[in-house]
Amino acid sequence: MGVTIATHNGSSVAREHNIRNEKVVSKEKHIRKDGIYEIWIDEKVRDAYHRLFDDAVAKYNEKQSRSDRRIEDYYAEVNKDSRKHPVYEMIISIGNRENSVSDIIGKKIMREFVDTWQKRNQNLELIGAYYHADEEGVPHVHIDYIPVAHGYVRGMETQTGLVKALSEMGFEKKGKDTAQILWERRENQYLESLCARQEIIVEHPKEGKSHLNTELYKLQQEIQNEIDCLVRIKDLEKKERAVAKAKNIKFLDKMMLVLKRTLSKDEIEKILKEWNKLSKIEKETAKRASDELIEAYKSTPASIRKRLDSYKQQTNKTSNATIKEKNQRHEKER
Numbered sequence: 001m002g003v004t005i006a007t008h009n010g011s012s013v014a015r016e017h018n019i020r021n022e023k024v025v026s027k028e029k030h031i032r033k034d035g036i037y038e039i040w041i042d043e044k045v046r047d048a049y050h051r052l053f054d055d056a057v058a059k060y061n062e063k064q065s066r067s068d069r070r071i072e073d074y075y076a077e078v079n080k081d082s083r084k085h086p087v088y089e090m091i092i093s094i095g096n097r098e099n100s101v102s103d104i105i106g107k108k109i110m111r112e113f114v115d116t117w118q119k120r121n122q123n124l125e126l127i128g129a130y131y132h133a134d135e136e137g138v139p140h141v142h143i144d145y146i147p148v149a150h151g152y153v154r155g156m157e158t159q160t161g162l163v164k165a166l167s168e169m170g171f172e173k174k175g176k177d178t179a180q181i182l183w184e185r186r187e188n189q190y191l192e193s194l195c196a197r198q199e200i201i202v203e204h205p206k207e208g209k210s211h212l213n214t215e216l217y218k219l220q221q222e223i224q225n226e227i228d229c230l231v232r233i234k235d236l237e238k239k240e241r242a243v244a245k246a247k248n249i250k251f252l253d254k255m256m257l258v259l260k261r262t263l264s265k266d267e268i269e270k271i272l273k274e275w276n277k278l279s280k281i282e283k284e285t286a287k288r289a290s291d292e293l294i295e296a297y298k299s300t301p302a303s304i305r306k307r308l309d310s311y312k313q314q315t316n317k318t319s320n321a322t323i324k325e326k327n328q329r330h331e332k333e334r
């Protein structure tokens, strides 16, 4: 019987989780204190930005006659830009809880994937690689990278930008497939080829299962977008809109942690803060639903989608009821 492999890619990076910062991971119950983890590569994002972009910033600033056009802190600018992510992360793993390979072989394969990353991905600067064999589920590696692209006409000549970086590496949108999808597919195939070299057969889940994975993936992406939104938004009006969005995703918080485990403490705190503003009944529904969702995730995959659907309905009902209730109260007050 073969094993499945995973190469999940996202823009949520939690270095403190990755380097096992005691303060952060002591609160993450799924991490075993005596478990094995290794830090293979670890460069702070801010340091990497200096290394990668300082020259381009200097060249750009030289040409500016107006002092207000100068770039003082490129990393801060990228953080402010809602269309850009300062750093991305791919999480790779081989097998699953029920069916996996030996830790030694798994680690060897994933190490090779990391060691060959920069050669394979010249425009995706590797700044972190962390081997975690101390969590529930199978060992996995967090791979953190910054996309670097050249030839920009506006602004600095060299900037961060995933699509342009991938384009420089030869990945262009083709039909329905975005450059990112095509690149992710290549990376997945490469991991599979490394497995094959160790005589490990990689299984591709059948229709139903892969459909479920797609659903979960889409959900994850959705949540990720919302989180990005919450984290980035600074001004009040937009914040209110973000709170409204948070209401729609509230029951998925824990599932997100279970599935992805890459939220930083700050991100979680920010979301929780928003959620504290929710009504009691909304909170109760959210909590109940997410607790059960974790159980569902731990049991059979087939039950997940069913439950997801029912929770979605449940939550919608509750928020509709709350809105109705509020409106009624409003009516009475008038």
Ligand SMILES: [Mn+2]
Pocket (backbone or CB within 6 Å): 132, 135, 140, 142, 261
């Ligand atoms: Mn981890």
